[in-house]
Amino acid sequence: MLFSSITFLFAFLALVLIVYFIVPRVCKNAVLLVFSLVFYAWGEPVYVFLMLASVTVAYLTGIFADRSKRKNSKIPLIALLTAIVWNIGLMLFFKYTDFFILNVNNILKSDIKLLGLALPIGISFYSFQTLSYVIDVYRGEVKAQKNFINLAAYVSLFPQLIAGPIVRYQTIEDQLNYRRESLPQFARGVKRFAIGLGKKVILANNIGALFSQLSALPQSEQSVLGAWLGIIAYTFQIYFDFSGYSDMAIGLGKMFGFDFLENFNYPYISDSITDFWRRWHISLSTWFRDYVYIPLGGNRKGKARQCLNIMIVWFLTGFWHGANWNFMLWGIYFGVILLFEKLVWLNVLKKLPSLIRHVYALFLIVVGWGIFAFEDTSALINNFKNLFGLSGIPLANRSDMLILSNYAIMFVILVIASTPLFKKLGEKLGKTCPAVYGCVIEPAVMLVVMAVSVAYLAGNSFNPFLYFRF
Amino acid sequence: MGKNKRKKSKNRAKKARNMKYAENNGAGRSLKKTAADVSPAEEKAAEDAAVNVGLRAGDIVMAALFLLFIFGFAVAGFISPDRDFSQMENRSLEQFPEFSFEKLKKGEFTEDLEKYMSDQVFLKDSLVTLKTDIDRAFGKNLQNGVYFAKDGYILQQYLENREVIDENIGYINDFAQSVDIPVDMILVPNAVEQHKDKLPPFAVNDSQAQSAEHIGQLLGENVSLYYMDDTDSYYRTDHHWTSEGAKKAFEEYLERSGQEKSDAEYNVETVGGFYGTLYSKAPSAFTKPDELHLYTNPDGEYKVEYVKENKTADTVYEREFLDKKDKYSVFFGGNFSQVRISSNAKSGEKVLVLKDSYANAMMPFIIDRYSEVTMIDMRYYHFEENTVSQLCELYGADRVILIYNMDFINSDRNFIWLD
Known part of the structure; x- marks a missing residue:
């Protein structure tokens, strides 16, 4: 089920809110678990059992991975390895096997049959979560969860189940065991959810329709300007879609008393790629940092080793986004840039005027999306030829002006919404006239955004789910 | 909120801020809190401040309006009779799907149910109209293959x-x-x-x-x-x-x-x-x-x-x-x-x-x-x-x-x- 659907808003969410706030404290996690399983089974009626198996593995390995209870024993290590093998194995099997077979077939001209399995939605998210839980238990950073329902509720928690953020167990350990929902937190959750819904439905879907329209044009109707409009549209789509989902997840979490960490921090105002990756999908990059980069030695084993570590992490980051060459390339692309920035460029960059730094960063980000957006290699190459006018297409054609005139206002809104301007405006209003702002403006904005989003959903507008490959 | 907890969260925020620039320098493992962690803590502080100046009213309005919106649509959609055909959109509307385990297993049942929910949503026609006009306000004069032209004309795009x-x-x-x-x-x-x-x-x-x-x-x-x-x-x-x-x-x-x-x-x-x-x-x-x-x-x-x-x-x-x-x-x-x-x-x-x-x-x-x-x-x-x-x-x-x-x-x- 998508958050951005009539069914979610007016059936699922309504029901879960009622039941959750009616039942006594001891049942609350169980209620969340049951609803989360329904939420998942809605789109994956079979794979829900796979997720439950994953939870069971995490539960058992978590208990046995606790080293404080089993000093000088090999059991915790075995438990940890079991968890690693299970989760990585699961992802390899469902997500990457066909990709490997395909490439082996290509290289060896062999004819190994593809598995043809549908990818279980959210598998990369929940596998990373259960894995981090067991590792943290092993490291002694969190206590093993003795209550199966609590752990299952954590893993399957519907707000963050299918599109992140990757909520780490340590973030919500306390909240899972003892939390108090409160009105202010609920209100902030509502606000956040509405913002996320609006980002997804009003902004991302709208501009995403432009990208899919432009990228579907035959080569004879392409233009350089059109190719740039397309990739810029995608740049906005992926950000507002993904961060919209994260906002909705964080907002829903708050309604039920959870505080998740932030996942995006205005990534498009970055002034370097290093900066960008501190602001984009933060839960993923910190996961890789804490569970891959640092265990590999981080920067503690010399420059050369650090460079290698960085490349490994970014290769994996790219590949995590989908079993395809373009995602790998996308990861390596950023790995190389980050290395370059770290070794030389960042020091030079710091001295340049701010405008140049932003243009530099945005250009590389947009080009990066040009790699990310096209899974088909020949389409990817062709799009880059189009972008840089290498395929003999015109600079602009008659459709470009029409698109510009139809999307000009939307582009302006998207640019403004990519900056903290609205947030700052809100803060300022909150200070100068707190009563009016809190009681009238904020609720009114929330209501308008909700209503407009519902109008778009009822109008059967373009409403894609971008994370099937994750 | 308890005083201790508030203190704790403030400390954590401070800690996180201090560590923001102290990139992984050997003490890597204690570095799990990042810049991102600041904001929930800050938000909490802001929340406390808001409570202090008596801004709870805003929270009540926000929560109440949201619940009214969600439950209003839910209940109205449940009560209002289903339509077979949308005159406005000139098409048949999805009806409540028949249940079978086979369909459920394939995910078809839930898919049809979503179409049904979306087609039979309360105030559907007004919402579709609202969507069209918001798009127009955004400057989209070409929608669904038709132009909004002068003198109230809607003209269909012609591409040979x-x-x-x-x-x-x-x-x-x-x-x-x-x-x-x-x-x-x-x-x-x-x-x-x-x-x-x-x-x-x-x-x-x-x-x-x-x-x-x-x-x-x-x-x-x-x-x-x-x-x-x-x-x-x-x-x-x-x-x-x-x-x-x-x-x-x-x-x-x-x-x-x-x-x-x-x-x-x-x-x-x-x-x-x-x-x-x-x-x-x-x-x-x-x-x-x-x-x-x-x-x-x-x-x-x-x-x-x-x-x-x-x-x-x-x-x-x-x-x-x-x-x-x-x-x-x-x-x-x-x-x-x-x-x-x-x-x-x-x-x-x-x-x-x-x-x-x-x-x-x-x-x-x-x-x-x-x-x-x-x-x-x-x-x-x-x-x-x-x-x-x-x-x-x-x-x-x-x-x-x-x-x-x-x-x-x-x-x-x-x-x-x-x-």
């Missing part, structure tokens, strides 16, 4: 598809060769061509005049083309032409082809409140309805026979459609594979008309000029006993008239059935 045109004209040529009576083709441009001046700036369309020229070159010698370049009377909200447009074009056709004029006189009846097909494509609250004019000849006597449907009538007008949304269907009640009309027209001539829905508006005038008219709609005339050329012979037709609008020739794929 030469392949389809060439193919269709090929079939028409083949057909014309298989009959030995005159074949006339009345080709009607669409509103988007004739009302170009009303289009928004930067609108992208191909020239229908050029398409017509191309068709003229393609058509064989035994087909006479009558391109109705002077037509200028179209509905603002529907893709058809008006009765006036059709009447004028028919008179022009008779004149240009050297046929005698009809001397029928007409009474005109006006029906308002017509929201046409183009309105359905992008229903805006600002769109004003069209008027539909019905021309009736008080001296006309007709027998209208719907061949496949085994139905007869004494008029081409099916008046019950005047109460429905799709008022243009008042002509014959829509499109049918074969309709035969005999009348008391003086000429005694018999014609076979190959047509699209534009022709329907011209029929009230055609049947007063020819005594026997056979209308064939190739979209529905499939796998029949007789081919169209056989029909011409069977009925002893004196002439074949093709009546098509440009968009139809540019997109329809049924001319193959002429063979």
Whole structure:
């Protein structure tokens, strides 16, 4: 089920809110678990059992991975390895096997049959979560969860189940065991959810329709300007879609008393790629940092080793986004840039005027999306030829002006919404006239955004789910 | 919130801020809190501050409005009866899906359920209208293939598809060769061509005049083309032409082809409140309805026979459609594979008309000029006993008239059935 659907808003969410706030404290996690399983089974009626198996593995390995209870024993290590093998194995099997077979077939001209399995939605998210839980238990950073329902509720928690953020167990350990929902937190959750819904439905879907329209044009109707409009549209789509989902997840979490960490921090105002990756999908990059980069030695084993570590992490980051060459390339692309920035460029960059730094960063980000957006290699190459006018297409054609005139206002809104301007405006209003702002403006904005989003959903507008490959 | 907890969260925020720049320097493992962690803590502090200045009212308003919104729609959607058909969108709406374990396992049940929820949502029509108008406010004057043009016109985008045109004209040529009576083709441009001046700036369309020229070159010698370049009377909200447009074009056709004029006189009846097909494509609250004019000849006597449907009538007008949304269907009640009309027209001539829905508006005038008219709609005339050329012979037709609008020739794929 998508958050951005009539069914979610007016059936699922309504029901879960009622039941959750009616039942006594001891049942609350169980209620969340049951609803989360329904939420998942809605789109994956079979794979829900796979997720439950994953939870069971995490539960058992978590208990046995606790080293404080089993000093000088090999059991915790075995438990940890079991968890690693299970989760990585699961992802390899469902997500990457066909990709490997395909490439082996290509290289060896062999004819190994593809598995043809549908990818279980959210598998990369929940596998990373259960894995981090067991590792943290092993490291002694969190206590093993003795209550199966609590752990299952954590893993399957519907707000963050299918599109992140990757909520780490340590973030919500306390909240899972003892939390108090409160009105202010609920209100902030509502606000956040509405913002996320609006980002997804009003902004991302709208501009995403432009990208899919432009990228579907035959080569004879392409233009350089059109190719740039397309990739810029995608740049906005992926950000507002993904961060919209994260906002909705964080907002829903708050309604039920959870505080998740932030996942995006205005990534498009970055002034370097290093900066960008501190602001984009933060839960993923910190996961890789804490569970891959640092265990590999981080920067503690010399420059050369650090460079290698960085490349490994970014290769994996790219590949995590989908079993395809373009995602790998996308990861390596950023790995190389980050290395370059770290070794030389960042020091030079710091001295340049701010405008140049932003243009530099945005250009590389947009080009990066040009790699990310096209899974088909020949389409990817062709799009880059189009972008840089290498395929003999015109600079602009008659459709470009029409698109510009139809999307000009939307582009302006998207640019403004990519900056903290609205947030700052809100803060300022909150200070100068707190009563009016809190009681009238904020609720009114929330209501308008909700209503407009519902109008778009009822109008059967373009409403894609971008994370099937994750 | 407890004092201790607040203190803790503030400390954590401080810690995180301190560590923000202290990149992984050996003490890596304690570094799990990042810059991102600051904001929940800060938010918490802000929340406390807000509580202190007594801003709880805002929270109550926010939460209450949200719950009202969610539960309002949920309850209203549950109570309000389901609709079968959306007049506004001109399509059938999804009904509550039948349950089966097989469907559930495949995920089809939930998928259908979502479509049902979305189609039967409370205030659906208003919401769709709202969406259209928000898009318009964003400056989207091309929506769902139609332009919002000046003077309340909604104009359908025309992009030439030469392949389809060439193919269709090929079939028409083949057909014309298989009959030995005159074949006339009345080709009607669409509103988007004739009302170009009303289009928004930067609108992208191909020239229908050029398409017509191309068709003229393609058509064989035994087909006479009558391109109705002077037509200028179209509905603002529907893709058809008006009765006036059709009447004028028919008179022009008779004149240009050297046929005698009809001397029928007409009474005109006006029906308002017509929201046409183009309105359905992008229903805006600002769109004003069209008027539909019905021309009736008080001296006309007709027998209208719907061949496949085994139905007869004494008029081409099916008046019950005047109460429905799709008022243009008042002509014959829509499109049918074969309709035969005999009348008391003086000429005694018999014609076979190959047509699209534009022709329907011209029929009230055609049947007063020819005594026997056979209308064939190739979209529905499939796998029949007789081919169209056989029909011409069977009925002893004196002439074949093709009546098509440009968009139809540019997109329809049924001319193959002429063979």
